[in-house]
Amino acid sequence: MANREVNELVDHARALYEDIDFGAVKRWKAEAPGRKAIGHMPIYVPRELIHAAGMLPVGVVGGGDRLEIIRGDAFFQSYICRIPRSTIELALSGRLDCLDGMLFPSICDVIRNLSGMWQMLFPDRYVRYVDVPQNYDAKVGGRFWRLEIERMLGDFARLAGREITVDALRASIVVYNENRAALRELYAERSRRPWVYPLSEVFLVLRAGNILPPEEHTALVREYLGAAAADTSRKEMDQSRVVLAGMFCEQPPHGLILTLERAGCSVVDDDLMLGLRWLTRDVSTDGDPIEALVDVYLTASVMTASRYSPEGNRAQWLVDSVERNRAEGVIFCAASFCDPALLEQPILVAALDRAGIPHTEFKYSEDTGQFAVIREQAGTFSDSIRLWSEA
Numbered sequence: 001m002a003n004r005e006v007n008e009l010v011d012h013a014r015a016l017y018e019d020i021d022f023g024a025v026k027r028w029k030a031e032a033p034g035r036k037a038i039g040h041m042p043i044y045v046p047r048e049l050i051h052a053a054g055m056l057p058v059g060v061v062g063g064g065d066r067l068e069i070i071r072g073d074a075f076f077q078s079y080i081c082r083i084p085r086s087t088i089e090l091a092l093s094g095r096l097d098c099l100d101g102m103l104f105p106s107i108c109d110v111i112r113n114l115s116g117m118w119q120m121l122f123p124d125r126y127v128r129y130v131d132v133p134q135n136y137d138a139k140v141g142g143r144f145w146r147l148e149i150e151r152m153l154g155d156f157a158r159l160a161g162r163e164i165t166v167d168a169l170r171a172s173i174v175v176y177n178e179n180r181a182a183l184r185e186l187y188a189e190r191s192r193r194p195w196v197y198p199l200s201e202v203f204l205v206l207r208a209g210n211i212l213p214p215e216e217h218t219a220l221v222r223e224y225l226g227a228a229a230a231d232t233s234r235k236e237m238d239q240s241r242v243v244l245a246g247m248f249c250e251q252p253p254h255g256l257i258l259t260l261e262r263a264g265c266s267v268v269d270d271d272l273m274l275g276l277r278w279l280t281r282d283v284s285t286d287g288d289p290i291e292a293l294v295d296v297y298l299t300a301s302v303m304t305a306s307r308y309s310p311e312g313n314r315a316q317w318l319v320d321s322v323e324r325n326r327a328e329g330v331i332f333c334a335a336s337f338c339d340p341a342l343l344e345q346p347i348l349v350a351a352l353d354r355a356g357i358p359h360t361e362f363k364y365s366e367d368t369g370q371f372a373v374i375r376e377q378a379g380t381f382s383d384s385i386r387l388w389s390e391a
């Protein structure tokens with residue numbers, strides 16, 4: 001295939017983002033009889049296990065700003081985030097019928113409750129609450145996680161109707177190592193030259209990883225890296241370098257990200273779609289692949305609000321990110337009513353204050369449509385940190 005222009009690649013990713021009917025998943029299944037797809041909520045599930053069974057892992061992150069919620073509201077109280085209601089709405093409207101199962105990783109009580117509702121609403125479908133370990137001792141959390149992985153492997157083998165061999169699992173680990181390496185490169189390049197890789201594009205390219213088979217997604221990321229770099233019309237702009245924190249689960253609408261850019265913010269790091277980048281190094285392909293998946297989870301999981309940290313300074317990752325990416329400030333940008341993000345925020349704010357790093361905060365919902373106030377706030381923040389850093 002001829003090299004595609006960057007606009008073509010971004011349009012392709014945007015079409016996937018806007019398709020709340022999961023057309024790409026349906027097409028993938030239709031290409032070969034018997035294919036199955038397994039959905040999963042944010043943040044982390046070991047997608048290698050699904051892939052090794054020959055099935056397609058599909059990230060489900062709610063309905064965004066294109067879905068009207070009609071029945072989903074009846075399932076939840078008003079004072080929680082939007083992602084569970086819009087996910088229920090997607091399911092009740094038949095849009096998730098292409099999924100042959102659904103995984104609910106242990107992020108928070110909302111997702112735990114959602115998994116229970118799923119079991120009651122769809123008793124004929126495969127549902128699993130994925131209880132990731134909160135103990136990082138190999139003899140405790142490691143042993144537990146190994147058992148969970150073995151149970152999932154057994155489930156997926158039954159669903160797929162085939163054995164999952166050690167070689168198949170190792171091959172899937174290689175595929176996902178390549179995907180994570182491409183994303184690490186994208187984040188590193190974006191930090192170096194954010195005007196070449198604006199977040200409004202990076203977000204769409206990332207999101208495509210929810211839907212595309214990982215091999216295709218890796219190819220898209222690598223093609224985007226090259227095509228954006230080759231676009232000579234992209235020039236460095238006088239914008240402030242900021243880190244976004246708090247967006248690891250419910251995703252903001254694309255319009256909000258565009259608003260931040262128009263307000264003068266160059267995003268140099270973020271925690272969007274964190275599950276795709278949960279593991280910070282390659283999974284070993286030597287020895288027992290299950291042990292490798294356990295070990296990497298215990299020793300190389302990204303730091304975020306939804307995971308337990310036994311260390312005292314659980315905010316250091318954010319200070320480190322600011323320093324590593326030469327950021328001038330942090331924007332806390334969390335989903336409304338997101339307990340993990342909002343309960344963590346005071347700890348992070350205190351750490352930034354100690355380090356003298358400017359910050360501001362606002363909340364969003366996946367269907368936020370009014371951006372004027374956010375633009376003013378982010379614009380004022382951007383202007384002020386540029387003035388401070390020049391003073």
Ligand code: SF4
Nearest residue numbers: 081108249250338339
């Ligand atoms: S947005 Fe926050 S509160 Fe809502 S499901 Fe996700 S982690 Fe839980």
